[in-house]
Amino acid sequence: MSFRTFPKVELHLHLEGAAPPKFIAGLAKEKHVDISGIFDERGNYAFRDFLQFLKVYEAATQVLQSPEDFRRLTLAVLEESASHGVVYSETFLSPDFCGGGDVGAWREYLHAIREAADQAERDFGITLRGIVTCIRHFGPDQAKRIALCAAETADDWLTGFGIAGDENAGQPADFAYSFDMAREAGLRLTAHAGEWGGPQSVREAWRDLRVERIGHGVRAIEDLALVEELAEAGVVFEVCPGSNLVLGVYPNLAAHPIEKLRERGIKLTVSTDDPPFFHSTMTREFENLARVFEWNEDDVRALNQTAIDAAFCDASTRDKILKKLETA
Ligand code: HPA
Ligand code: ZN
Numbered sequence: 214m215s216f217r218t219f220p221k222v223e224l225h226l227h228l229e230g231a232a233p234p235k236f237i238a239g240l241a242k243e244k245h246v247d248i249s250g251i252f253d254e255r256g257n258y259a260f261r262d263f264l265q266f267l268k269v270y271e272a273a274t275q276v277l278q279s280p281e282d283f284r285r286l287t288l289a290v291l292e293e294s295a296s297h298g299v300v301y302s303e304t305f306l307s308p309d310f311c312g313g314g315d316v317g318a319w320r321e322y323l324h325a326i327r328e329a330a331d332q333a334e335r336d337f338g339i340t341l342r343g344i345v346t347c348i349r350h351f352g353p354d355q356a357k358r359i360a361l362c363a364a365e366t367a368d369d370w371l372t373g374f375g376i377a378g379d380e381n382a383g384q385p386a387d388f389a390y391s392f393d394m395a396r397e398a399g400l401r402l403t404a405h406a407g408e409w410g411g412p413q414s415v416r417e418a419w420r421d422l423r424v425e426r427i428g429h430g431v432r433a434i435e436d437l438a439l440v441e442e443l444a445e446a447g448v449v450f451e452v453c454p455g456s457n458l459v460l461g462v463y464p465n466l467a468a469h470p471i472e473k474l475r476e477r478g479i480k481l482t483v484s485t486d487d488p489p490f491f492h493s494t495m496t497r498e499f500e501n502l503a504r505v506f507e508w509n510e511d512d513v514r515a516l517n518q519t520a521i522d523a524a525f526c527d528a529s530t531r532d533k534i535l536k537k538l539e540t541a
Pocket of ligand 2: 225405428486
């Protein structure tokens with residue numbers, strides 16, 4: 214069996230974070246912006262730790278300046294995902310980088326992204342849905358503007374709201390107003406937690422933001438009572454093992470808690486997060502899990518089922534994707 218061609222569902226992917234370095238370097242040249250400092254001598258993104266990763270990430274977004282840039286980016290990212298067998302994907306979209314939080318500007322960016330998604334569905338057979346994400350270290354006031362962008366554009370395509378960024382900035386409760394606004398607009402909710410913060414950060418995100426999914430969540434393993442509660446509640450973890458290894462959350466895959474979380478009943482899915490930053494693809498994630506934890510086709514099938522059950526899409530989209538998954 215080839216993990217590459219096996220149909221897969223991916224729920225945790227940052228659109229700008231999926232930009233290949235060559236794509237960003239090409240735009241930088243076109244626009245005469247000097248961001249050469251973010252690349253190493255081989256042209257890969259260069260960073261040493263999480264905070265530097267966030268800086269490099271934000272520097273790369275400086276060259277994404279127009280809806281047209283995001284249209285091209287979306288198409289390139291979806292072509293790459295589809296080439297790794299991804300049939301359904303959800304991507305985090307940041308109005309912060311698409312008009313700075315202005316609702317009118319955000320609508321134009323979103324329109325361009327959706328045009329590219331429609332084209333990718335026709336050309337590559339991949340379905341995309343969008344999750345607006347606010348950025349924690351930009352603070353609660355800016356998050357409210359981002360939540361308003363999300364609430365104003367919520368529909369059957371823009372289906373979720375979340376939070377990413379530096380987990381050590383502020384508390385989840387500081388963002389409760391934004392999550393309440395998004396929930397009232399009908400959006401489904403996820404939050405990054407338990408990547409840099411310990412188990413308490415997962416508990417707080419779950420309790421104070423009332424999310425149904427957690428981005429990463431892996432450090433919940435340090436509190437087994439919490440793991441039991443989250444398993445019982447059916448909270449889904451969007452686990453990104455390759456990301457955790459490159460950013461140094463765990464020294465190697467054998468030390469990663471994904472298998473322990475699964476054994477303890479946590480519903481989990483596997484994603485790439487920011488694939489070119491972490492030299493990751495969906496193929497590579499599953500190849501590594503097969504090598505270290507002896508995961509096989511049945512495990513991939515089970516993970517796909519968890520992911521599509523937890524997907525922020527409507528029932529007819531879910532049925533369509535389930536049919537594609539059944540072919541495997
Ligand atoms: N964690 C937090 N914020 C992020 C990430 C991540 O892995 N990727 C992009 N923004
Ligand atoms: Zn992420």
